[in-house]
Amino acid sequence: MxxxxxxxxxxxxxxxxxxxxxxxxxxxxxxxxxxxxxxxxxxxxxxxxxxxxxxxxxxxxxxxxxxxxxxxxxxxxxxxxxxxxxxxxxxxxxxxxxxxxxxxxxxxxxxxxxxxxxxxxxxxxxxxxxxxxxxxxxxxxxxxxxxxxxxxxxxxxxxxxxAPCMNTCPCHINIPGYVEMLQELRYEEALQIIREEMPLPGITGRICPAPCEKACSVANMGDVAIPIKTLKRVAADYEMLHAIEPPFQRVELNGKPIAIVGAGPAGLAAAYYLNRFGHPVTVFEALPIPGGMVGVGIPPYRQPRDVLQKEIVQIQRLGVEFRFKARLGKDFTIQDLFDQGFKSVFLGVGAHKSSALALKEEKQRIKGVFSGGIDFLRDLNLGKKIQVGENAIIAGGGNTAIDCARTCLRMGASQVTVVYRRTEREMPADLEEVEDSREEGIKFLFLTQPVAVLSENGRMTGLRCIRMELGEPDRSGRRRPVPVEGTEFDLAGDTLIPAIGQIADLEWLSGDDNIQFSRKGAIKVDPVTMMTSRPGVFAAGDAVSGPLTVVHGLAGGKRAAHMIHQYVTTGSCKATEQQWMDDLIANIEKDYGVLVTARSPLREGGKVVRNKLDVHDRIGHFLEVDSGFTQKGSFIEASRCLRCFHLILAAVK
Ligand code: SF4
Ligand code: SF4
The missing domain is CATH 1.20.1440.230 (NADH-ubiquinone oxidoreductase 51kDa subunit, iron-sulphur binding domain)
Known part of the structure; x- marks a missing residue:
């Protein structure tokens, strides 16, 4: 011992x-x-x-x-x-x-x-x-x-x-390094540092929930955290606004052909890093556009399409091939890919299936009742004609629920209410999203659970709800909501969007594919190598972990790319020393908390407020709400960073 x-x-x-x-x-x-x-x-x-x-x-x-x-x-x-x-x-x-x-x-x-x-x-x-x-x-x-x-x-x-921030970023980006570059107005060098660990700075600079900022020493010393996420976006926007071509070197693609299934964050990261290793990569995507959940699950007022488009084109220009409307299980099988000469297959298929509220009326095709938040956003983003009513109700407490609510407002609903079965404190949505939606006039009903859809002549007229109270903590550590008997009440509404979560849709995998699933219905992988039960087939992202964030998907795809590279070049794979050390630090921090802290005192400097569209100018269109910082603002914010780098050195026998 x-x-x-x-x-x-x-x-x-x-x-x-x-x-x-x-x-x-x-x-x-x-x-x-x-x-x-x-x-x-x-x-x-x-x-x-x-x-x-x-x-x-x-x-x-x-x-x-x-x-x-x-x-x-x-x-x-x-x-x-x-x-x-x-x-x-x-x-x-x-x-x-x-x-x-x-x-x-x-x-x-x-x-x-x-x-x-x-x-x-x-x-x-x-x-x-x-x-x-x-x-x-x-x-x-x-x-x-x-x-x-x-x-x-x-x-x-x-x-x-x-550094505390670096450890907490799932991609382990050298944050103090790029923040220092922003302090010196060296945007292109900042991007180079970011892209070593993650290929989508414009996207993550907008929609990452920024766990790094929660670990920032400055915040833990009582000041406002360094705005790490937005600083990343400032560098990416600089490149875009000045039409600067990123200094990517095209490498000779003389490695082994690899098939990537899914063009979401995990698939894109895997494609990018495998391309950097010199492998010819083909990405098969079921949808007609790339980006996965980023492309179809996040509204453009948060994630403008031109930013996504630009970052995908950059990956395409490196020589990654994309084939759209190609669905695994329908258009091809895993075995087909191996038969076509691919030496390894990566599954980054995401979690695109909405969870239902389990109300019997959900199956009755009542007008105004949508099947799920993710389906609603996907259909809209793919250009389907969708109408919402005057009075929309969204059930759920995550970012998808907030996205649906703010989208309904932009589509013409005059009243939008979010009902959530726990309290505001347990809401998984980003705090800033909740604040922005409140500013826009969205109402919240906490400790409220839908129990039945009310309708007349096949049209929704309202939602019967029951009040909840918090009981004992469940397995997630959050207190379980329990219905309070006799507290049912009716909420008027003509539109219901259940946005209570999403799961991976893995029905397309058959027994012949030899892919095993976890008890939760996700793809089972070796946590170190990311290899599935079928040799040569790797997986990461939401289909493995359940719905997490874009940056988790990117981190999983990057790790899988390193493993696939080892596998196709040596026949086996194991954690590199760098990954072993990352895992060791993550393991210690999981049990212990932040391993290192800043040693320097807080630096003087103003806190800059981000530029956002006036709340009255946000409705009726999907223009981006948040435009980040000016260059001066980013300089001021970057100058507060304490550069709390530490070396962690393990002696190993
Ligand atoms: S102050 Fe420290 S923890 Fe915060 S961003 Fe800078 S290096 Fe990271
Ligand atoms: S990707 Fe997310 S977690 Fe990583 S540095 Fe950027 S904002 Fe922080």
Whole structure:
């Protein structure tokens, strides 16, 4: 069983090496040991050091820490950081080879103080603090190295740059890196950084729910989070407005042919990265347009079609082929794709089937009752003629419900009410979407559940509802809504759109496809390799995870692309060191919370309000509501970023 030998983590100190435990200032906790795989013998980060193995030696690990920050992460902007870390590295190199003197420990001690106190950002500051830890608690390792040097052993080091925001972004975009570029008005370089991890900056810069902002150190220190999402969009809009061609290199496509099923976020990311690896990629899409849920499930006032179009065309120009109106199960099978010569198949088919409210009237074809929010938005976005009444009711509490409500308003409804069975606090919709819809005049009825559709002569006239109260938490951790007996009431309305969720429509997969499903009806994959039960067939996105966000789909597609590349070139696949480290950090953060925090104080600077269409100018059309920041606004906002990069280094045996 894993045991902690030594831990200094923030203000916690726990030293078990000599049998007696010294624990001080226990205001924080240590990450749970269960989060660490058996082969990790130590973890070093800006938060501290955890040691699990008696064979651990501090000197080579801090040497590696310094080497990695110098090679990859030092911003090079403060002389203390550049020179200080260099001096320490030179001494440690000498020490490793047995060529140093005991007096060098005094120099190291002074350098540790200087780095810790005077370096500009957390990367080099953390090296100073860790070095101080080492000189205090692992002095014997230093003395031994001075006398004998350090001999080679089997310990390897895997490092990952990290920041609270980066860890929380499912695509692990180098956020402090691109925010810094925006601070310097270097939009094209900002986009280059973003595109290393994710190919759709204009789209995610508008509709990502931005989990990164919730983890932002600035927010956790009591200020308004850095607007990471909108800053991304500023860079993408700059490129679009100035008609700048992104500096994509066309690579020679001499790899193995890969079939992607589904042109949603997961499929597009998989196609993009597989193309970058040099594989000829063909995307098969059931709908007549690309984008999946982004193309047909999000209204243009939030996600303008020209932005989507531009980002898809960029992928097309790289040599990715798209075939539309090609539905798996109807027009072709998985086996057909292999028979046509594709060496691997990626399933990114999304979750496009609306969940029903389970009211018996839903099946009675009552005029005004729609089958589901996703169906409603898809039909509208595909150009079908749809009419809504004067008084629309939307059932649900997610972004799709809000999208339907705001769409009804733009289509001419004079009154729109959202009914949701829990309270506002449990609503999964983005807070800003709810606020915007309120501003536009949409009403909300919380703790309310539809029980029957009222109709006359085949037309909807209202909705019978019942009041709910919150009971015990369910499996999702949210308190379960329970009907309050005798509280039924009728709500007048001529349109009902149930938008309570969506599921993957996997009926097209037959037993012959050999794809297994989870108990929840999603495609089952190996969580590390993303391979399904059928060798060579991979899957990611909503069809695997259930409905999540665009950025989760993109992250899944990217990971699957790396796995497919390994599979078609070597015959097998496993997590790369980078992915292993990403998974390790995600695992620790799931159990523990944010691993690293900012060390710099908050920076002065104004908060800029985004430009939005006046609420009276939003109705009757689908023009984009939010136009983001001006360049000046983005400069002001980007300047507040604390650049809280940290290196997380694992010693692995
Ligand atoms: S301050 Fe900057 S680097 Fe730090 S968490 Fe926020 S966005 Fe990321
Ligand atoms: S994609 Fe989303 S989570 Fe990632 S950095 Fe952008 S806004 Fe944040």
């Amino acid at each position: 894993k045991r902690l030998r030594f831990g200094r983590w923030g203000s916690v100190l726990a030293d078990h090496r000599h049998g007696d435990e010294i624990t001080r200032r226990k205001t924080e906790s240590l990450p749970p040991l269960a989060s660490f795989p058996p082969n990790v013998i130590a973890l070093m980060s800006g938060k501290g050091l955890l040691v699990f193995d008696n064979e651990f030696n501090f000197v080579p690990m801090i040497r590696e820490y310094l080497a990695q920050i110098q090679a990859k992460y030092c911003c090079g902007k403060c002389i203390t950081g550049i020179k200080g870390s260099k001096i320490v590295s030179v001494i440690l190199d000498k020490m490793m080879q047995g060529g140093s003197a005991e007096s060098d420990l005094d120099v190291l001690s002074r350098m540790a103080d200087i780095l810790n106190d005077a370096a500009k950002c957390s990367v080099c500051q953390s090296a100073g603090e860790l070095l101080k830890d080492g000189l205090t608690f692992f002095r014997d390792d230093f003395l031994d190295a001075v006398r004998n040097g350090i001999s080679e052993n089997s310990v390897r080091y895997i490092g990952n740059i990290s």
